[in-house]
Amino acid sequence: MKSFAILAAVCSSAAAFAPQSAPAGASTQLNAEMSESVPFLTYPKGLKGYVGDVGLDPLNFSEYFDMKWLRESELKHSRAAMLATVGFVVQEFITIPGYIHVDDSNLGPTSVGVSAMLQIVFGMGFLEWKTNNGNITMENMFEDPERVPGNLGFDPLGYGKKMSAEEMEVMQLKELNNGRLAMLAIGGMIHHNWVTGDPLF
Template sequence: MKVALSLLALVASASAFAPSASLGASRSVLRMSDEEAAPEEAAAPAPAPAAVSSKATSVPCFGAAPFFGGNDIFVGKTEWDLLTTKWGSAETGTYLRASELKHGRSAMIATVGYAFHKLGLTLDNISPHEYLSVTQNIKFADLAAMNPVDAMKSLPVESWGQMFAAIAIIEIYEMTHSKGKLAYDETVAPGLQPGGLTGDLGWNPLKITVDDRRRLVELQNGRAAMFAITAWVSAECIPGSFPLPLPW
């Protein structure tokens, strides 16, 4: 009797540690469903990150010159991409475009002044004063008799200081103002913030609508003026250096 009870207890204990058929079946079903779903998941391609593509990371350049056939000429595209992606950011491109805009404006003013001097529209014919500097005995007529380059060289130090001060006032205004108002409540000046310098001074007394076409026209005129003033000064300082032979 004791032997029979011992055998029954041994069988019962063994059955307690044995997995049930239903549990094993459910586990096998789950395992099969996982194995069937795995190939589909593996076959699905992983989405490529959009930031890796060159089109997504490249910074568009405003001011590409339009050409015949609707195509745009973008001189220096490789350098632009390096300066705005690898070596800098989109804010770097904003600064570069603002720098080109300012240089173009300076060149346009220079070409107008240079042309006025060559055409005889000088201050000795306009100003009621005879002298530019009485203390240094510099007359407007003496400057008008020179070529524009020599006339600039003959200006006194005070004249150069006045020009520098006028440029500095404009630059400081852009550095410290935002939307036409002094940014006194900002800890960092607007011009020192990323992308803060744009060349837009907010000065538009004629209330002209400044759209992309007008911005492009200003850039193109500035580029032409930079070429013009460079050629004129080169021809004045180095005779025969102008690359195009003239028929007269």
């Protein structure tokens, strides 16, 4: 009995050093393309082909949502944030006639009242509905496969018609990068003003 226990212990310790077969999918994981921006994560396939793609999708949104819808959302928030950062600064120096000047930009909505804020809500709601022909849900916004996210056909000076595809991609990347920066900037500006109560300038 004692010799059997010794033999079992020797065999089990030897088995620990024996090569084991790799689990299914291990070779695929080792050969997977890694993200450019987060090198320890695999490259999210849903981002491929989109302007501004650096492989940053740590929560895998592109795997669960329509990428066209995500890009449309990013562009809309970017454009709103770029306008907001400019407006946040301008309102410290310019006051619309008929309204009181406030240094604390977060008090702006209370100074103009509910009616002005509702004009923005309903005005932007109508614009959203109109630009999407009434299709405002994720399921039906991109029923038309030719529809390009963020392209509302607004080009009054005709710059887009004069650009090559490469030049247009450069401009789209500039808009996206500036928009991403503006989203971070307006968040910082609002919270600075909220925490300190002081104007930016």
